[in-house]
Amino acid sequence: MTVPQTRPSGRLKPLPSGPRGVLIDCGTGETARACYRALQARRVNGSLEATDLVPGATTVLVDGVEEPELLAAEIPGWVLTDDTEHTGGTIEIPVCYDGPDLEAVAELWGVAPEAVGDIHASVRYEAAFCGFVPGFAYLEGLPERYHTPRHETPRTSVPAGSVAVGGPYTGVYPRSSPGGWQLIATMTNPGRLWNEHREPAALLVPGTRVRFVKVDI
Amino acid sequence: MSHIEIIRSGVLTTCQDAGRPGWAHLAVPPSGAADRPSWRLANQLAGNATGACALETTLTGCTVRAHRNVTVVVGGAPCAVTVDGRPESWGQPVKLAAGSVLDAGPAEVGVRSYLAFSGGLHPKASLGSHSTCLLSGLGPAPVEDGDMIPLGPSPAHPPLPTQWPAPWAGVSDELVMKLHLGPRLDWFASDAVNELAKGVWTVSEHSNRIGLRLEGPALRHRHPGKELPSEGIVAGSLQVPASGQPILFGADHPTTGGYPVIGVVGAVALAAAAQARPGTRIRFAPIPMPHWDEAL
Numbered sequence: 468m469t470v471p472q473t474r475p476s477g478r479l480k481p482l483p484s485g486p487r488g489v490l491i492d493c494g495t496g497e498t499a500r501a502c503y504r505a506l507q508a509r510r511v512n513g514s515l516e517a518t519d520l521v522p523g524a525t526t527v528l529v530d531g532v533e534e535p536e537l538l539a540a541e542i543p544g545w546v547l548t549d550d551t552e553h554t555g556g557t558i559e560i561p562v563c564y565d566g567p568d569l570e571a572v573a574e575l576w577g578v579a580p581e582a583v584g585d586i587h588a589s590v591r592y593e594a595a596f597c598g599f600v601p602g603f604a605y606l607e608g609l610p611e612r613y614h615t616p617r618h619e620t621p622r623t624s625v626p627a628g629s630v631a632v633g634g635p636y637t638g639v640y641p642r643s644s645p646g647g648w649q650l651i652a653t654m655t656n657p658g659r660l661w662n663e664h665r666e667p668a669a670l671l672v673p674g675t676r677v678r679f680v681k682v683d684i
Numbered sequence: 685m686s687h688i689e690i691i692r693s694g695v696l697t698t699c700q701d702a703g704r705p706g707w708a709h710l711a712v713p714p715s716g717a718a719d720r721p722s723w724r725l726a727n728q729l730a731g732n733a734t735g736a737c738a739l740e741t742t743l744t745g746c747t748v749r750a751h752r753n754v755t756v757v758v759g760g761a762p763c764a765v766t767v768d769g770r771p772e773s774w775g776q777p778v779k780l781a782a783g784s785v786l787d788a789g790p791a792e793v794g795v796r797s798y799l800a801f802s803g804g805l806h807p808k809a810s811l812g813s814h815s816t817c818l819l820s821g822l823g824p825a826p827v828e829d830g831d832m833i834p835l836g837p838s839p840a841h842p843p844l845p846t847q848w849p850a851p852w853a854g855v856s857d858e859l860v861m862k863l864h865l866g867p868r869l870d871w872f873a874s875d876a877v878n879e880l881a882k883g884v885w886t887v888s889e890h891s892n893r894i895g896l897r898l899e900g901p902a903l904r905h906r907h908p909g910k911e912l913p914s915e916g917i918v919a920g921s922l923q924v925p926a927s928g929q930p931i932l933f934g935a936d937h938p939t940t941g942g943y944p945v946i947g948v949v950g951a952v953a954l955a956a957a958a959q960a961r962p963g964t965r966i967r968f969a970p971i972p973m974p975h976w977d978e979a980l
Contacts, residue, residue: 485918490916528918598711
């Protein structure tokens with residue numbers, strides 16, 4: 468059991484995002500996650516009415532609020548409790564480390580190509596936010612020394628299920644699309660990532676814990 | 685239940701309802717009719733419940749055949765309307781007998797006309813909406829010649845015996861939009877607000893439901909090359925990439941972006957923007973950014 472920690476609330480900075488939006492600049496990704504959970508809780512208990520809560524890398528956007536200035540006045544006084552103990556489960560994603568950029572990433576990381584998968588699969592990730600295409604989650608957790616530059620020229624087409632690393636994140640392409648990240652692995656069943664007849668449609672919603680499991684195909 | 689058949693789809697005709705707000709955290713764009721007021725009014729005149737799905741055309745109109753008796757209202761961008769070749773009224777309920785063909789001609793001004801059918805259209809739905817999303821591919825694909833789109837049951841209330849309540853203002857060659865400054869005004873050079881207030885941009889032909897690309901004076905970043913961590917963006921955001929040429933995001937906008945947003949236009953301006961043709965001049969009236977944090 469972890470003792471809930473109080474964070475300095477001064478780091479939450481409300482910025483206007485049009486006549487009905489507030490962009491909360493949280494300074495760090497960790498504070499943004501806590502702020503997103505606080506906003507969700509307020510929405511559930513009825514103290515916040517908004518159309519959308521959209522987490523970003525270090526921000527949360529609250530869109531579709533009637534009186535954004537009232538919300539903005541409240542925000543700097545919030546005390547975020549950081550419930551580091553995760554109660555939900557972890558999604559496991561079976562992958563085969565066979566991506567076309569495996570060797571290039573190994574060189575960037577300064578390890579043997581066989582070690583890339585071991586390192587990538589040893590990290591516990593959290594879906595920080597979604598973007599790009601429905602079902603694509605930016606997974607946070609890679610130690611800084613494994614942060615990876617993007618390709619200068621993005622590939623015009625990346626196959627569905629490609630597992631990639633880019634900047635501080637890793638992610639899985641839910642469908643074939645252009646992509647600028649380094650491809651290191653393939654997910655065996657990418658159809659799981661997005662299914663609009665399922666609730667929620669996305670497998671990896673913000674806040675989901677994720678683990679990659681190494682398999683051989 | 686029956687169908688309407690697409691005889692001529694035009695350059696781009698999509699199905700649009702109120703869209704799918706509330707899913708932005710899963711990277712789902714809001715979509716929905718680009719010109720909300722025109723879409724809403726066309727549905728009202730067709731006797732439909734709020735939120736019914738209609739056809740949204742782009743510049744060239746479209747042609748449909750009814751497979752049952754149905755009332756149609758053509759609204760939004762004004763255009764010639766014919767039924768089986770005979771002239772009919774724009775902006776008023778038109779009775780279309782089963783087998784008849786209605787043509788909505790090219791937009792005379794503006795870009796997007798709306799064809800609202802009594803009972804509404806019921807194409808494939810994604811996340812509760814029939815709207816086509818050009819960015820994410822959710823919802824039905826843009827309509828093609830020969831498509832059969834199901835109609836819903838005719839509404840109990842007959843179409844209102846009225847005309848378009850006010851003459852459609854259309855759009856002039858120049859639009860002036862109120863721009864609420866922020867959230868990332870501080871990412872721009874100190875002369876950016878001045879530049880915004882006096883500059884004139886033109887709508888590029890590379891504009892669509894995702895956004896209007898604007899060509900004109902560059903809005904310079906304060907620290908060129910500095911990267912903004914991806915953050916949520918709202919419809920109406922004026923995002924400025926490194927080139928300095930702004931993009932005004934519309935209904936099918938990406939939910940997050942990594943370039944700073946200098947300001948946001950409201951719903952009224954966004955509807956006008958949806959009717960702005962390539963070449964339209966755009967000016968902004970910047971509204972000062974409230975400094976919420978400093979008051980505390």
